[in-house]
Amino acid sequence: MKFYTVFVISSLLVSQSWSLTEDEIAQFVSRPYVEHNTGLQGTVSVTYGNDPTKLILQANGIPDHDTGTFPNADNPNSITAQTYRWRINRNPAYSEATSCLPMGPIGMAVNGVALYNPYTITCCDAGVEELDLFDMCTGHPGPSGGYHYHIYPTCLEDIICNTPSSIIGVAFDGFPIYGPIDENGRQLTKGDLDECNGRTDSNGRYKYHIISEFPYIMGCYHGQIVDTSISSNCQCTEPVEVCTEFGGNTGTGGTGGGGGGRPPPHPQARKKRSTTRLFQCCTDETSCSVMRIFVPEEFVSHGDEGGNGAATNSISMLALILSTVSIMLGSNLL
Structure with missing residues (x-):
């Protein structure tokens, strides 16, 4: 016993x-x-x-x-x-x-x-x-x-x-x-x-x-922080309703938190985008590899306009090709 x-x-x-x-x-x-x-x-x-x-x-x-x-x-x-x-x-x-x-x-x-x-x-x-x-x-x-x-x-x-x-x-x-x-x-x-x-x-x-919706990775801690070197500066507890950091999404704002960066040099308003596409599951590793190569328009560099440098022109061309093929085949990859 x-x-x-x-x-x-x-x-x-x-x-x-x-x-x-x-x-x-x-x-x-x-x-x-x-x-x-x-x-x-x-x-x-x-x-x-x-x-x-x-x-x-x-x-x-x-x-x-x-x-x-x-x-x-x-x-x-x-x-x-x-x-x-x-x-x-x-x-x-x-x-x-x-x-x-x-x-x-x-x-x-x-x-x-x-x-x-x-x-x-x-x-x-x-x-x-x-x-x-x-x-x-x-x-x-x-x-x-x-x-x-x-x-x-x-x-x-x-x-x-x-x-x-x-x-x-x-x-x-x-x-x-x-x-x-x-x-x-x-x-x-x-x-x-x-x-x-x-x-x-x-x-x-x-x-x-980690999910596709805010707060994405985490929203708070449910456990204890034991390392005193870790910051305890909780500057933000909820997102502001109207964001003016980037000039109200017009490309005239300031520097991004955590390294967001300067506003785009091109005059058109910046588009608000969704993370939903980044969380689309794929049926197997082969289709995942295609999705991983594909870079949507918002991540492609703007060439002479200076872009965000997230992808090269060769990747941009590949994205265009994959997008065209996807439409022709009626696939769900994109």
Whole structure:
């Protein structure tokens, strides 16, 4: 009876554990890739420190995938190597009370790139106001040179329909961050998640999920921040109703938060765009690879007008070809 009681208690403790698993930790790897702006390769690690209750996140912040050309006419910032080192709880404790997100990094992606909150420096919705300033992988550098994501990092993992998402990163409160498809193959929406963009899965484990709706990656923390070096400056708690950061979307505004950049040099009004297309799942890896190559018009450079440098003219031509083929074949790729 005593052995049975101990076994039951141990099983409950294991099932209640929300720590990163060894398999999840093994996903924090920078793929071999030389980033063209810096000539550097990314580095990332998740290790156990002297304190067994903590994990150490370290990275140089260099992305392991294609990037736009930075600086460019819309973003004056360059991508530079960082010296990221953050401590998180190895076994995070869920709290009903939430804490707000600071400006700057709120977590780290599996490739060592920083994950940011959903706001620009003036509390605009970055997924709307800065979408055309992100590159083809939905990232960009800030004034400090740190490349980062405000929304789903499209070059990290394909979204395959009915296939559970893998871990995308970890929040600074220690809880994992997954993609938009849950463990049962269902694509999640805001209505499926709590105010922090998290949920307890069918195994009783709490996770955050990145979705196509605001706040995209996270809306707040449900766990404790233990690293005092992590900013606690919660400048923005909700998006402003009227964004004037970019001149009311007329291309006459100022500098973007987290590295949004200068306004476009061309006179026409900037278009508000949706992140919905970025979350369209594909039926298999082959169709995903085509979608990954395709770059919609808003991410294509403007040639002589100076554009945002998110794609080259050759990619623009390829996008046009793929778009034409898609229409001819009546496919659902675009």
